[in-house]
Amino acid sequence: MDFCLIFSAFSIFSFLAYHTSIAADTLTPNQNLTDGQTLVSSNQIFELGFCSPANSGRKYLAIWYYKLPLTVVWVANKDKPINDSSGSLTVSLNGSLSVYNGSMAIVWSTNEMIAGPNQIPIVLQLLGTGNLVVRKQDETDANNDYIWQSFDHMSDTLLPGMKLGWKLKTGTKNIITSWTSPDDPSDGEFTFSLDPPETPQLILRKGEQKLYRWGPFDGDRFSGSNELRNNTVFKPIFVSTSDEIYYTYETLADSTLVRSIVTSLGSIQYLTWRNSSQGWSIISELNRFYCDRYGMCGPYGNCYTDDPNCRCLNGFVPNSTQDWRMFSTLGGCKRRYNLNCSNGDGFVKYKPVKLPDNAVLWTNYSLDECRVECLKECDCMAYTIINALGNGSRCVVWLRDLIDLRDFPNGGEDLYIRMARAELDSIADSNRRRRIKVVIAITLSTACLLLFLAILCWYIIKRSKRRVEEESISMPIVHDNNSHKYYEEETLDEDLELPIFGLSTISDATDQFAFSNKIGQGGFGPVYKGELANGLEIAVKRLSQNSGQGVREFKNEVILIAKLQHRNLVRLLGCCIQGEERVLVYEYMPNKSLDNFLFDRVKRKLLPWERRFSIILGIARGLLYLHQDSRLRIIHRDLKTSNILLDSDMNSKISDFGTARIFGGEQTEEKTRRIIGTYGYMSPEYAMSGHFSVKSDVFSFGVIVLETISGRKNWGFYDPEHDYNLIGHTWKLWNEERSLELVDEMLDGSFSVNEVMRCIQVALLCVQQRTEERPLMSTVVFMLSNENVELPQPKEPGFVTENSPFKIDSSWSGQDSNTGNQITITAVAGR
Numbered sequence: 001m002d003f004c005l006i007f008s009a010f011s012i013f014s015f016l017a018y019h020t021s022i023a024a025d026t027l028t029p030n031q032n033l034t035d036g037q038t039l040v041s042s043n044q045i046f047e048l049g050f051c052s053p054a055n056s057g058r059k060y061l062a063i064w065y066y067k068l069p070l071t072v073v074w075v076a077n078k079d080k081p082i083n084d085s086s087g088s089l090t091v092s093l094n095g096s097l098s099v100y101n102g103s104m105a106i107v108w109s110t111n112e113m114i115a116g117p118n119q120i121p122i123v124l125q126l127l128g129t130g131n132l133v134v135r136k137q138d139e140t141d142a143n144n145d146y147i148w149q150s151f152d153h154m155s156d157t158l159l160p161g162m163k164l165g166w167k168l169k170t171g172t173k174n175i176i177t178s179w180t181s182p183d184d185p186s187d188g189e190f191t192f193s194l195d196p197p198e199t200p201q202l203i204l205r206k207g208e209q210k211l212y213r214w215g216p217f218d219g220d221r222f223s224g225s226n227e228l229r230n231n232t233v234f235k236p237i238f239v240s241t242s243d244e245i246y247y248t249y250e251t252l253a254d255s256t257l258v259r260s261i262v263t264s265l266g267s268i269q270y271l272t273w274r275n276s277s278q279g280w281s282i283i284s285e286l287n288r289f290y291c292d293r294y295g296m297c298g299p300y301g302n303c304y305t306d307d308p309n310c311r312c313l314n315g316f317v318p319n320s321t322q323d324w325r326m327f328s329t330l331g332g333c334k335r336r337y338n339l340n341c342s343n344g345d346g347f348v349k350y351k352p353v354k355l356p357d358n359a360v361l362w363t364n365y366s367l368d369e370c371r372v373e374c375l376k377e378c379d380c381m382a383y384t385i386i387n388a389l390g391n392g393s394r395c396v397v398w399l400r401d402l403i404d405l406r407d408f409p410n411g412g413e414d415l416y417i418r419m420a421r422a423e424l425d426s427i428a429d430s431n432r433r434r435r436i437k438v439v440i441a442i443t444l445s446t447a448c449l450l451l452f453l454a455i456l457c458w459y460i461i462k463r464s465k466r467r468v469e470e471e472s473i474s475m476p477i478v479h480d481n482n483s484h485k486y487y488e489e490e491t492l493d494e495d496l497e498l499p500i501f502g503l504s505t506i507s508d509a510t511d512q513f514a515f516s517n518k519i520g521q522g523g524f525g526p527v528y529k530g531e532l533a534n535g536l537e538i539a540v541k542r543l544s545q546n547s548g549q550g551v552r553e554f555k556n557e558v559i560l561i562a563k564l565q566h567r568n569l570v571r572l573l574g575c576c577i578q579g580e581e582r583v584l585v586y587e588y589m590p591n592k593s594l595d596n597f598l599f600d601r602v603k604r605k606l607l608p609w610e611r612r613f614s615i616i617l618g619i620a621r622g623l624l625y626l627h628q629d630s631r632l633r634i635i636h637r638d639l640k641t642s643n644i645l646l647d648s649d650m651n652s653k654i655s656d657f658g659t660a661r662i663f664g665g666e667q668t669e670e671k672t673r674r675i676i677g678t679y680g681y682m683s684p685e686y687a688m689s690g691h692f693s694v695k696s697d698v699f700s701f702g703v704i705v706l707e708t709i710s711g712r713k714n715w716g717f718y719d720p721e722h723d724y725n726l727i728g729h730t731w732k733l734w735n736e737e738r739s740l741e742l743v744d745e746m747l748d749g750s751f752s753v754n755e756v757m758r759c760i761q762v763a764l765l766c767v768q769q770r771t772e773e774r775p776l777m778s779t780v781v782f783m784l785s786n787e788n789v790e791l792p793q794p795k796e797p798g799f800v801t802e803n804s805p806f807k808i809d810s811s812w813s814g815q816d817s818n819t820g821n822q823i824t825i826t827a828v829a830g831r
């Protein structure tokens with residue numbers, strides 16, 4: 001926790017000096033522990049005493065790490081801090097613990113005690129695990145038979161060995177509760193628990209609301225979680241017996257300190273102490289991704305890590321197409337064909353997914369019965385067979401709509417979903433068609449091969465005959481046909497100066513468009529990495545088919561685009577046209593795209609502020625060239641961080657420009673019915689009505705700038721304090737004059753405040769709701785590169801939340817909007 005480190009900077013020394021350890025790890029009923037005295041575990045890892053987190057001045061009885069900067073792992077009197085240093089702890093003969101304040105009022109106490117009048121001597125001990133226990137004096141901790149233990153009363157920390165789960169006999173449940181804030185350990189809004197005991201899942205709730213969920217357990221992991229698996233630092237353990245059922249973990253090396261916490265902002269983290277940096281570092285964070293959030297895609301929606309995040313399962317369509325177009329996917333999907341329980345429903349197997357919520361364990365059914373029984377039960381929407389209790393395969397079913405699914409290709413579980421007869425028929429149909437196609441293809445190719453061999457034989461025979469007859473004949477040219485020229489390998493068409501590649505060259509270079517070579521997915525088709533026979537690395541964009549364009553038309557467009565050359569644009573090297581296939585060949589950028597760096601915890605550190613600023617400037621210049629300075633006027637229409645590539649010197653280059661134009665030739669029109677683009681980057685007018693202009697690119701540029709500054713995504717942005725996306729969040733911070741809080745913490749405070757503020761302001765100008773208020777790229781470049789220009793005040797941005805594009809809290813817009821009149825920019829960067 002950050003505060004501990006901050007705290008340590010100025011107070012750890014006084015803190016250590018001030019505490020005097022009782023030099024023992026036990027306290028007996030006739031002793032008391034006053035503020036200033038501590039118990040230290042025998043292995044010298046944990047310490048118990050009174051402390052004041054973040055120097056709040058309020059005192060709590062707590063356990064923390066001995067010798068480390070104050071890092072509290074457990075708190076007794078969470079809700080009732082002691083106002084001064086007069087607190088004391090006693091253990092009474094009957095085994096109950098009490099904390100008193102200066103006037104001997106009880107601030108905190110426990111109820112557990114030993115039964116009966118003949119009381120046995122007891123002792124309070126701080127164990128090496130960080131567990132504070134009350135036990136019988138003559139019993140060691142061997143059998144875990146404690147009268148009371150702090151591990152049963154968790155705070156925000158799960159230490160190795162703590163059991164998150166249920167004691168089935170007593171029905172008691174151990175959960176983690178976040179602190180209210182880093183200096184206030186009273187119960188916060190977030191709880192993390194293992195629920196329900198019948199089909200255990202890990203759930204993070206905010207109040208009653210499920211925010212994140214992983215499960216059920218499948219024998220190896222909680223479904224949908226990659227982080228909670230065996231790793232080099234700790235080993236997660238799930239135990240299910242008739243007495244108890246819990247999740248816990250153990251460290252793999254005794255000398256490493258690991259703890260897991262739920263922060264006051266609701267993030268679940270595993271941290272480990274690093275001797276080298278003398279600080280806690282995060283080894284994993286469970287709830288990090290868009291798809292981790294509960295039910296983002298609604299019932300029967302499946303969440304993907306790439307765009308678009310939400311898609312309906314096969315056989316389902318958006319419940320409300322209108323809503324989905326407005327990015328509101330919470331309504332989920334509905335069946336294409338309705339079920340009819342009495343008329344031949346069946347099951348379809350889906351590719352590995354994170355299993356949905358509300359699983360029910362049918363322990364009394366065998367595996368064979370599982371499918372049959374689920375089919376009989378009309379409400380049974382899906383079933384699967386998993387090792388849910390860790391001791392053998394079980395039948396698991398879902399008795400209501402399937403929610404919170406996620407695409408999980410590596411490590412997900414198969415799911416069998418109930419489908420209507422009509423859907424099964426259509427699947428069978430398409431399978432049959434596919435089989436027929438395969439058969440035809442095999443037959444045809446065999447026939448072709450035979451024909452080819454026949455011709456070859458004939459030719460060889462003829463040639464040898466001729467050679468015998470006529471010694472001096474030269475080799476005949478077989479396909480001497482002009483129109484064929486385009487399909488030849490790497491022909492350079494003189495008047496066009498654009499290499500046309502043969503499909504076989506491209507196919508060889510990319511290993512037949514192998515999936516492993518796929519490096520991206522653009523609005524018009526996938527992009528592959530390839531290597532030509534001469535060693536040159538290329539990026540190959542395979543346009544999706546049905547462009548409806550003729551060869552000549554397509555070629556003309558490509559040639560125009562190829563003539564656009566600027567240091568901030570990716571170079572088009574050539575194209576390939578063959579049959580239906582349309583392929584564009586670009587220079588390959590070894591550092592891949594900006595999003596690769598920005599949204600990666602580790603790689604983000606490779607982008608210091610100066611680099612980010614020059615990347616932003618580069619994008620602005622490239623875009624200005626596209627909009628104004630080139631002979632064509634190109635509107636990109638799908639500008640996003642994954643379309644910003646980085647060369648080996650980390651210069652930014654825009655890619656995928658002009659594709660819309662090549663593809664449809666619709667570029668000159670003002671409105672299009674085919675909306676390409678990416679959630680989070682599309683301007684409101686484009687997303688809602690298909691209107692596009694250079695100003696829609698300006699909007700996307702603004703989003704990219706905000707993402708570059710913050711290292712966070714606009715789409716999928718999550719802040720526990722509000723529902724706004726990154727744009728909304730920035731606008732909120734701007735109006736509260738807290739803009740610098742937006743800056744990526746990985747920058748560690750080293751950046752030019754002036755440049756950052758300028759970029760934020762420019763970005764806010766770019767994402768303004770009204771198109772006419774947004775600046776042109778020429779103005780943007782001017783504003784970014786001139787330090788002394790006074791910038792106009794931004795007005796309300798568009799799309800401030802994910803789900804309701806136009807909702808905006810009016811309290812923010814209270815700022816005087818007349819300040820916009822002070823526009824002082826008169827000079828506009830010339831051509």
Ligand SMILES: *[C@@H]1O[C@H](CO)[C@@H](O)[C@H](O)[C@H]1NC(C)=O
Binds near residue numbers: 032034089090
């Ligand atoms: C604890 O000890 C201090 C000093 O020895 C004494 O003043 C105080 O009353 C004791 N508190 C309890 C609860 O016994």
Ligand SMILES: *[C@@H]1O[C@H](CO)[C@@H](O)[C@H](O)[C@H]1NC(C)=O
Binds near residue numbers: 082101
């Ligand atoms: C601390 O002070 C506050 C008000 O100043 C009071 O309400 C509270 O009861 C005190 N707490 C204790 C434990 O003395």
Ligand SMILES: *[C@@H]1O[C@H](CO)[C@@H](O)[C@H](O)[C@H]1NC(C)=O
Binds near residue numbers: 093
């Ligand atoms: C246990 O002992 C303490 C102190 O002697 C007393 O305050 C408490 O009420 C006792 N608890 C029970 C249930 O008897």
Ligand SMILES: *[C@@H]1O[C@H](CO)[C@@H](O)[C@H](O)[C@H]1NC(C)=O
Binds near residue numbers: 084086102103104
């Ligand atoms: C102890 O707590 C009681 C009740 O909360 C309060 O009335 C009293 O003032 C506190 N004493 C001190 C010294 O804080």
Ligand SMILES: *[C@@H]1O[C@H](CO)[C@@H](O)[C@H](O)[C@H]1NC(C)=O
Binds near residue numbers: 230231232235252
């Ligand atoms: C987990 O990893 C540790 C060491 O990396 C290994 O010893 C142990 O067998 C693994 N456990 C499982 C269940 O894979």
Ligand SMILES: *[C@@H]1O[C@H](CO)[C@@H](O)[C@H](O)[C@H]1NC(C)=O
Binds near residue numbers: 241242389391392
């Ligand atoms: C598996 O665990 C469950 C729950 O703990 C228990 O009821 C069941 O008997 C166990 N089954 C086997 C085969 O051990």
Ligand SMILES: *[C@@H]1O[C@H](CO)[C@@H](O)[C@H](O)[C@H]1NC(C)=O
Binds near residue numbers: 256
């Ligand atoms: C860190 O340092 C402490 C004491 O200096 C030592 O006991 C411990 O083994 C070290 N941990 C690791 C992982 O090296």
Ligand SMILES: *[C@@H]1O[C@H](CO)[C@@H](O)[C@H](O)[C@H]1NC(C)=O
Binds near residue numbers: 299
């Ligand atoms: C799907 O749409 C219908 C009406 O269009 C509505 O009644 C229903 O609640 C929607 N379902 C969900 C899950 O939003």
Ligand SMILES: *[C@@H]1O[C@H](CO)[C@@H](O)[C@H](O)[C@H]1NC(C)=O
Binds near residue numbers: 340341342343
């Ligand atoms: C379901 O199928 C049965 C038998 O074919 C038919 O009689 C019934 O009307 C169907 N129900 C619905 C709701 O379509």
Ligand SMILES: *[C@@H]1O[C@H](CO)[C@@H](O)[C@H](O)[C@H]1NC(C)=O
Binds near residue numbers: 364365
């Ligand atoms: C299995 O359990 C369910 C619910 O507990 C019950 O309705 C069903 O009859 C049981 N089936 C068998 C075969 O015991």
